[in-house]
Amino acid sequence: MNTGILLLVLGGFLIGGAWSTWRADPGPQGRSGPQVGFAGILLIAAVLATASGILRLV
Incomplete structure (x- = not known):
């Protein structure tokens, strides 16, 4: 498998x-630090x- 494609998947x-x-339940006080x-x-x-994946493919 090409390294560029692997980096894009990652x-x-x-x-x-x-x-x-980010979308986890923020609760009543909002998101924690x-x-x-x-x-x-x-x-x-x-x-x-x-x-990095794009640059490896180019």
Whole structure:
């Protein structure tokens, strides 16, 4: 399997994880700080993996 395609798939899973973490039940006080931080870290990792996959394919 091509490394670029593998990185694109990984980026998709990370985006899904960030979305799932963000959409988790926020409760009456809203989202907690660690929840926002974890979703942000997953989103940054997803963007980096997707960009790396695109660059490997080009």
